[in-house]
Amino acid sequence: MRYPKIIEFELTTACNYSCKHCYCNAGKKSTNELSFDEVKKVLHDLKDANVEIVDLIGGEPLIRQDIIDIISYAASIGLDVMLNTNASLASKEIVKRIKEVYPQLKVGISFDGHTPEIHDFVRGPGAFEKTYRGFLNFLEEGFDVTVLHVVNKVNYEHFEEMVKFAMEHNVSLYVDRFVPVGRGELYKDLLLPTKKEVEHVRKVIKKYENKLTFYVEENISGGLCTAGREHASVLVDGTVVPCGHFRYDKEYYMGNLKEKPFKQIWESYNPDILISNCKGCPHFSNCFGGCRAFAKKLGLDYDPIFCEVHVDDKEG
Numbered sequence: 001m002r003y004p005k006i007i008e009f010e011l012t013t014a015c016n017y018s019c020k021h022c023y024c025n026a027g028k029k030s031t032n033e034l035s036f037d038e039v040k041k042v043l044h045d046l047k048d049a050n051v052e053i054v055d056l057i058g059g060e061p062l063i064r065q066d067i068i069d070i071i072s073y074a075a076s077i078g079l080d081v082m083l084n085t086n087a088s089l090a091s092k093e094i095v096k097r098i099k100e101v102y103p104q105l106k107v108g109i110s111f112d113g114h115t116p117e118i119h120d121f122v123r124g125p126g127a128f129e130k131t132y133r134g135f136l137n138f139l140e141e142g143f144d145v146t147v148l149h150v151v152n153k154v155n156y157e158h159f160e161e162m163v164k165f166a167m168e169h170n171v172s173l174y175v176d177r178f179v180p181v182g183r184g185e186l187y188k189d190l191l192l193p194t195k196k197e198v199e200h201v202r203k204v205i206k207k208y209e210n211k212l213t214f215y216v217e218e219n220i221s222g223g224l225c226t227a228g229r230e231h232a233s234v235l236v237d238g239t240v241v242p243c244g245h246f247r248y249d250k251e252y253y254m255g256n257l258k259e260k261p262f263k264q265i266w267e268s269y270n271p272d273i274l275i276s277n278c279k280g281c282p283h284f285s286n287c288f289g290g291c292r293a294f295a296k297k298l299g300l301d302y303d304p305i306f307c308e309v310h311v312d313d314k315e316g
């Protein structure tokens with residue numbers, strides 16, 4: 001059944017990092033960022049639409065001065081919330097304040113590698129140390145933490161070490177694949193993993209699946225892309241897109257929360273338009289069209305990492 005399981009809410013495009021892969025080209029605050037009152041309205045709207053989990057993302061959500069009030073408000077209306085952060089601003093004091101307002105908050109912390117060398121290659125010098133400190137602060141306060149890991153051409157061969165890092169810290173691991181959008185497009189030659197490299201990651205996941213809790217994105221595991229089916233993203237100005245990676249493609253916009261409630265936007269959207277070119281293919285039940293944003297970005301109907309027909313493109 002189609003329902004809004006995880007809806008991302010981009011609170012800001014401001015960020016203290018300038019990661020190479022960043023699909024939203026984060027750095028500066030947008031002029032159309034929602035005010036605290038507008039954020040509250042959106043959270044209410046998502047609650048009314050029975051969204052299962054609201055994932056607060058950015059930019060860097062912890063950069064917002066009103067972040068504690070936002071988390072506190074979400075808790076007060078009974079929303080199940082995840083905070084998606086680089087954790088570099090998660091001082092002991094901030095983490096304690098978050099705990100006071102929402103101790104059950106799920107916290108997703110991005111690690112692009114298990115060492116400073118690999119992580120900082122994407123995120124900039126000194127990033128690992130700051131993120132690791134914030135990560136420990138959340139763990140010390142007993143938060144439910146997941147490591148968010150985006151597989152790329154540089155880190156894929158260290159994926160097993162990333163798994164061990166998550167196991168050592170007793171946290172779960174979310175695995176996603178680099179999609180060349182935003183700033184990421186500039187670095188696609190450096191960062192795009194090939195089909196074989198993604199297969200390596202899948203093998204490691206298989207090896208450890210009974211030892212660690214994984215949350216694996218369909219663009220790694222295969223299966224039908226959840227964009228517009230279980231998942232959508234509310235951009236910084238209230239625009240709703242089926243996946244954040246469609247942020248620059250106006251033809252994929254679902255609507256704007258300043259004009260219509262989320263429930264109406266969600267119910268009137270048909271996600272089949274994302275796979276319209278693949279649906280008649282006899283291999284569809286094996287490949288499901290792969291990552292739709294990746295296909296779109298490459299100007300193709302299909303994702304070469306999964307497509308069963310365009311075999312020549314798959315070796316990578």
Ligand SMILES: C[S@@+](CC[C@H](N)C(=O)[O-])C[C@H]1O[C@@H](n2cnc3c(N)ncnc32)[C@H](O)[C@@H]1O
Nearest residue numbers: 021022023058059060084085086110178179184
């Ligand atoms: C945009 S960030 C916002 C939250 C926070 N600043 C952080 O880095 O965790 C949300 C997630 O998207 C991931 N991400 C950024 N650019 C990406 C891309 N081009 N492809 C796939 N994931 C990407 C980040 O690594 C992070 O886990």
Ligand code: SF4
Nearest residue numbers: 015017019022026059
């Ligand atoms: S991935 Fe996160 S930390 Fe990195 S620039 Fe983008 S928003 Fe900032």
Ligand code: SF4
Nearest residue numbers: 225227243291292293
């Ligand atoms: S387009 Fe689909 S498969 Fe690709 S990242 Fe978005 S939800 Fe995942």
